[in-house]
Amino acid sequence: MPAGPDASDAGCRFLHVDMDAFFASVEVRRRPELRGKPVIVGGDGNRGVVTSATYEARACGVHSAMPMGRAKRLCPQAIVVPGDMRLYAETSAGIMALFRSITPLVEPLSLDEAFLDVAGARRRLGSPREIAVWIRARIEDEQGITCSVGVASTKFVAKLASTHSKPDGLLVVPVEGVIRFLHALPVSALWGVGAKTEEHLTQLGLRSVGQVAHTPLPTLQRALGPALGAHLYALSWGRDERVVVPHEPEKSIGSEETFGSDVDDPAVIYRELLRLSERTAARLRSAGALTRTVSIKVRFHDFTTLTRARTLRIPTDVGQEIFEVASQLYDALGLERARIRLVGVRAEGLLPAAEAPVQLLLGAREHGWRDADTAADRAARRFGAGAVRPATLLDPVSDPTRPGRERRRDGHRDGHRDGHRAKAPPEGMRPAGDSET
DNA sequence: TCTGGGGTCCTGTAACCT
DNA sequence: TCTGAGGTTACAGGACCC
Numbered sequence: 001m002p003a004g005p006d007a008s009d010a011g012c013r014f015l016h017v018d019m020d021a022f023f024a025s026v027e028v029r030r031r032p033e034l035r036g037k038p039v040i041v042g043g044d045g046n047r048g049v050v051t052s053a054t055y056e057a058r059a060c061g062v063h064s065a066m067p068m069g070r071a072k073r074l075c076p077q078a079i080v081v082p083g084d085m086r087l088y089a090e091t092s093a094g095i096m097a098l099f100r101s102i103t104p105l106v107e108p109l110s111l112d113e114a115f116l117d118v119a120g121a122r123r124r125l126g127s128p129r130e131i132a133v134w135i136r137a138r139i140e141d142e143q144g145i146t147c148s149v150g151v152a153s154t155k156f157v158a159k160l161a162s163t164h165s166k167p168d169g170l171l172v173v174p175v176e177g178v179i180r181f182l183h184a185l186p187v188s189a190l191w192g193v194g195a196k197t198e199e200h201l202t203q204l205g206l207r208s209v210g211q212v213a214h215t216p217l218p219t220l221q222r223a224l225g226p227a228l229g230a231h232l233y234a235l236s237w238g239r240d241e242r243v244v245v246p247h248e249p250e251k252s253i254g255s256e257e258t259f260g261s262d263v264d265d266p267a268v269i270y271r272e273l274l275r276l277s278e279r280t281a282a283r284l285r286s287a288g289a290l291t292r293t294v295s296i297k298v299r300f301h302d303f304t305t306l307t308r309a310r311t312l313r314i315p316t317d318v319g320q321e322i323f324e325v326a327s328q329l330y331d332a333l334g335l336e337r338a339r340i341r342l343v344g345v346r347a348e349g350l351l352p353a354a355e356a357p358v359q360l361l362l363g364a365r366e367h368g369w370r371d372a373d374t375a376a377d378r379a380a381r382r383f384g385a386g387a388v389r390p391a392t393l394l395d396p397v398s399d400p401t402r403p404g405r406e407r408r409r410d411g412h413r414d415g416h417r418d419g420h421r422a423k424a425p426p427e428g429m430r431p432a433g434d435s436e437t
Numbered sequence: 438t439c440t441g442g443g444g445t446c447c448t449g450t451a452a453c454c455t
Numbered sequence: 456t457c458t459g460a461g462g463t464t465a466c467a468g469g470a471c472c473c
Contacts, residue, residue: 042441049441051473064473070438110443110473192446194471227447228470251445258441293465303440309466344442 003161003173003181009129009151011175013119014244016150016158017099017135020167022112023052025145026091027081038078042068047258051083055167088112091143098138102131105244113162115155117244132170153178154240156191163189178238183210190235192228200224212236249350250287254295255279256344262301264337273326274319275393276345281319284347285377288354290315291347294325301339308332315351319390320369322347 019025023041028034038057042050048068060075072078092111099106102125105117118131125131132149139147146168150161153175160182165171173181186208187193187201204223206212212220213236221229234240255276263269273296284291295309308329316322326345376389 047439047441051441065441067438067440070440073438113473192471196470225448252443254443256442295466305468307467311465342441346444 003164003171003177007172007177008174009127009172011153012128012151012158012172013117014152014155014158015116015118015128015132015135016152016155016162017114017116017132017139017147018149018159018162018166019095019112019139019145019147021052021054021058022145023083023088024054024057026088027084028054029144030087034079038062038075040068040071040075040078040080041083042071042080044068044080044082045260047260053078091145095139095143098135098142102135104246106246107244107248115158115244129170129172132172136168136170154238155242155244156235156240157182157238159191160185160189182236182238183208183213185209187212190232192231192235197224197228209236249352250289251350252346252348253280253283253287253289253291253350254344254346255283256297256342256346258299258342259340262339262341264339266337269330269340269343270327271392272343273330273345274323274390276343277323277326278319278390278393280345280347281317281322281373282377282380284317284350285353285373287350288352289347289350290317290353291322292349292351293347294322294329295346295348296326296329297342297344297346298330298333298335298340299342301341303341305342306333309348311349315349317353318369318373320373 024039027039027041034054036056037054038060039054040050040057040062041052042048046069050062050064050066050068050071052064053062053071057071057075057078060078062071062075062078068080072080088111092108096106096108096114099114099116103116103118103121105120107115109115116131118125118128121131122128125134128151132151136147136149139145148162148166148169149171150158150163150165151170151172152158152161153173157173157178161171161173187206188198190209190212193201200223201207201212204215204219206215212232215233217229217233220233223229224232257272257276259268259272263272291312292315293309293311295307297305297307299305310325310329312321312325322345330343
């Protein structure tokens with residue numbers, strides 16, 4: 001039986017549920033006067049991109065990740081809204097709760113999509129297709145938005161099926177119809193094939209999944225590397241052994257920010273590194289995790305990007321300690337007033353705070369900063385995020401999109417010292433004892 | 438046309454250890 | 456003591472996903 005809404009769902013335990021134009025749909029729900037109109041969600045600044053767009057806007061050629069300037073040229077009549085992550089997260093939580101009322105085997109991929117393994121729910125709720133129909137109706141009733149659902153015997157094919165049925169659709173790919181369904185698709189449908197790999201495959205004359213499937217595995221591996229070659233070959237034959245994993249611990253947590261315009265003032269860069277370090281540390285603490293490796297990312301005006309990382313002797317979740325390492329990594333780049341577009345701070349090699357080794361070394365970390373951070377966390381829970389910040393982040397002229405405005409109290413025009421830059425954190429940030437990395 | 442922000446995973450290289 | 460092989464880990468960069 002061919003794939004379709006009425007196809008056999010025997011052996012199809014996986015559902016992939018994907019909200020249609022999620023952020024934009026939530027905005028339309030909030031402002032019904034937008035219904036039927038082209039709506040674009042995204043940053044409206046000179047460097048914003050589209051994060052979501054209604055199908056009316058997509059009809060003009062607008063799609064997510066497109067620079068906002070281009071989107072507005074393609075669709076001048078579009079209504080641009082800035083986006084409200086808290087509202088989307090709340091809506092998502094309601095949807096995920098609905099999924100968990102069906103099965104505990106729910107694996108969220110992002111705010112707007114999830115895999116469900118419904119093998120154990122059949123007796124209670126019916127066949128996978130019946131469950132999919134029910135989910136679509138409930139989400140529309142309760143949340144006022146539509147979704148698309150793919151039903152298949154593997155996660156990969158379920159995901160392709162939901163994409164294929166968009167918007168507001170349902171597609172069941174029966175076990176015996178998998179190969180026919182897959183082989184007709186373009187290579188870009190394969191999970192792991194983006195622009196570069198697609199180009200690579202095209203050069204080999206491979207445009208469809210069927211052509212990849214009929215290419216010898218060693219040829220693919222020579223062209224794409226052993227891992228990607230084997231991965232794509234397996235997927236092209238519908239082989240995907242992955243199961244639904246309800247909760248995978250995070251492997252890294254980080255923050256990055258693109259400046260409104262390029263920045264060459266080191267003082268602005270360091271203040272931004274401090275802000276991102278504090279934000280990353282707060283998220284580590286709320287996740288109950290410590291980081292072993294701190295990395296920074298620097299993107300220059302021409303979009304070239306560097307990353308640098310250092311592994312710590314003592315894992316931490318303290319903003320000041322992360323900042324200390326981040327600023328040392330930045331120093332080591334030896335940049336002389338380079339034009340910088342973005343900086344980021346990331347915590348990698350996470351481990352549960354509860355399992356962290358007790359630090360008994362001589363010169364162990366001072367507790368001052370950690371106590372200050374946990375007090376700030378308490379204040380943030382009570383008064384809102386950002387209620388307590390380092391003094392250097394309170395300065396109203398320290399907006400990183402307004403580089404070079406402020407003057408240090410020591411009279412230096414920027415954060416340089418000794419012709420390079422101050423090794424010390426900005427004034428008001430240093431604890432009684434130096435922190436130890 | 439001019440590229441966000443949150444991530445994961447893979448690959449190549451270098452350093453280090455045995 | 457020197458050298459090389461092989462394994463492991465850290466780091467940097469890049470591709471990819473939503």
